[in-house]
Amino acid sequence: MTGLTLRAVEQRDVERVGDLNFVAFYRVALAHGLQPGIASPAESRGYIRHLLTIDPLGGTLAEDEGEVVGLAWVHPRGPVATIGPIAVDPRVQGRGIGRRLLERAVELAGRGVPQVRLVHESFNGQALGLYLHAGFRVVAPLLDLELPAGTAVAPAPAPRTVVVRPAVADDRARLVARDARVFGAPRPQNVDLYLGRGRALVAESPTALVGYALGIGFRGTGYLGSASADDPALLLALVVALAAELASHGVTVRTLVPATDRRLVEGLTAAGFRVFRACHYMVRGGGTAPPANYVLMNGDMM
Ligand SMILES: CC(C)(COP(=O)(O)OP(=O)(O)OC[C@H]1O[C@@H](n2cnc3c(N)ncnc32)[C@H](O)[C@@H]1OP(=O)(O)O)[C@@H](O)C(=O)NCCC(=O)NCCS
Known part of the structure; x- marks a missing residue:
C-alpha cells in the first residue's frame, strides 16, 4: 500500500468499481452464511451506473498504484x-x-x-x-423484509373514507412534499425515478394526500418504499397493495421497515414477507429514529 489516492468516480470506472x-x-x-444483497457483478455495475446518474458527484474511489481498492458514495439532500x-477490496x-x-x-456531505x-x-x-x-x-433497528416472487397476497383493507389510486404526473409536487416530511428533506430526483420507471400509489381523503407508496423493479428484485400514511392501517394497505402488484410481475419484493413498528411487521409477515436480514439505522449528528408510519426508501436513500 504505497500511494493510496482518493478521487471522484467517473463513467470510465463503472466496471472496476x-x-x-x-x-x-x-x-x-x-462469510456469515447469508445470501448477498447484490446477486451478480452485472447487477452491481448497473447499480453504480444508476448512482452516477442520480448523484454524479457523490462517488469516491480509492486507488493504489492504478488499482481500484475501495469506494464510497454520498447522497446530499440539503x-x-x-x-x-x-x-x-477484501485483500x-x-x-x-x-x-x-x-x-x-462525510466531507462531501x-x-x-x-x-x-x-x-x-x-x-x-x-x-x-x-x-x-x-x-x-x-x-433504530430495521428489518429488510422479502416477499418471494409470485406470492399471492391477500389485500389489507384501507380505511373506507380513503381512495387509493395509481399516482399521475399532477401528484408529483404533493408526493415530493409528503416524502420530504418523513425523510427530512426534499429528494425530487429520487421520487421522479419511481414516478417515471416504477410504480406509485397515492391515497386521498377526500382530496388531501393522506398516504403514498413507491416501488420499482430492478433486475428481478422489486424495491418497495418509501411509503408513508397518516394512519397505520392505511400504510399497511398501501404497502401490501403495491407489494402484490410487484410480486405479480414475477419479482422478489424487498422492503426496509422500522423493526419497532409491530403492526407493520406483523401485517407484512402475515402477507407473506419474511426476514431477509436485520439492519441498523445509524445517524451522525442530531438524528433520531425514523418517524411513525414510514417505510424507508431502498438503495442507500434511507
Ligand atoms: C466495512 C469496510 C468498508 C471497512 O473497510 P476497511 O478498510 O477494512 O476498514 P478500516 O481498515 O478503515 O477500519 C476502520 C475501522 O473499522 C473498525 N474495524 C475494523 N475491523 C473491525 C472488527 N473486526 N471489529 C470491530 N471493528 C473493526 C475499526 O474501528 C477500524 O478502526 P481502527 O483504525 O481503530 O482499527 C470493509 O470491511 C468492507 O468492504 N466490507 C464489506 C462491505 C461492507 O460491509 N460495507 C459496509 C456495509 S454498510
Missing part, C-alpha cells in the same frame, strides 16, 4: 445526507482505507449538514466498528 462492490459485499455475506455503498481490508473513504464521504445517515447490516461487526469510531450512533 461495480466489480469491487460486488466482491466486497458478496464475501462478507458468504439538511440530510445518506451514505452507501462503502466497500473495500486490503483492515488497513484504514474504509476509514479514509468514510471521512471523505457538506460542512455543517445537520444529519448524515446510513443503514448497515447488523451482522457486520467490522462495518459497525468503522461507523461507531466515526461518530455514528445506532438510533
Whole structure:
C-alpha cells in the first residue's frame, strides 16, 4: 500500500468499481452464511451506473498504484445526507482505507449538514466498528423484509373514507412534499425515478394526500418504499397493495421497515414477507429514529 489516492468516480470506472462492490459485499455475506444483497457483478455495475446518474458527484474511489481498492458514495439532500455503498477490496481490508473513504464521504456531505445517515447490516461487526469510531450512533433497528416472487397476497383493507389510486404526473409536487416530511428533506430526483420507471400509489381523503407508496423493479428484485400514511392501517394497505402488484410481475419484493413498528411487521409477515436480514439505522449528528408510519426508501436513500 504505497500511494493510496482518493478521487471522484467517473463513467470510465463503472466496471472496476461495480466489480469491487460486488466482491466486497458478496464475501462478507458468504462469510456469515447469508445470501448477498447484490446477486451478480452485472447487477452491481448497473447499480453504480444508476448512482452516477442520480448523484454524479457523490462517488469516491480509492486507488493504489492504478488499482481500484475501495469506494464510497454520498447522497446530499440539503439538511440530510445518506451514505452507501462503502466497500473495500477484501485483500486490503483492515488497513484504514474504509476509514479514509468514510471521512471523505462525510466531507462531501457538506460542512455543517445537520444529519448524515446510513443503514448497515447488523451482522457486520467490522462495518459497525468503522461507523461507531466515526461518530455514528445506532438510533433504530430495521428489518429488510422479502416477499418471494409470485406470492399471492391477500389485500389489507384501507380505511373506507380513503381512495387509493395509481399516482399521475399532477401528484408529483404533493408526493415530493409528503416524502420530504418523513425523510427530512426534499429528494425530487429520487421520487421522479419511481414516478417515471416504477410504480406509485397515492391515497386521498377526500382530496388531501393522506398516504403514498413507491416501488420499482430492478433486475428481478422489486424495491418497495418509501411509503408513508397518516394512519397505520392505511400504510399497511398501501404497502401490501403495491407489494402484490410487484410480486405479480414475477419479482422478489424487498422492503426496509422500522423493526419497532409491530403492526407493520406483523401485517407484512402475515402477507407473506419474511426476514431477509436485520439492519441498523445509524445517524451522525442530531438524528433520531425514523418517524411513525414510514417505510424507508431502498438503495442507500434511507
Ligand atoms: C466495512 C469496510 C468498508 C471497512 O473497510 P476497511 O478498510 O477494512 O476498514 P478500516 O481498515 O478503515 O477500519 C476502520 C475501522 O473499522 C473498525 N474495524 C475494523 N475491523 C473491525 C472488527 N473486526 N471489529 C470491530 N471493528 C473493526 C475499526 O474501528 C477500524 O478502526 P481502527 O483504525 O481503530 O482499527 C470493509 O470491511 C468492507 O468492504 N466490507 C464489506 C462491505 C461492507 O460491509 N460495507 C459496509 C456495509 S454498510
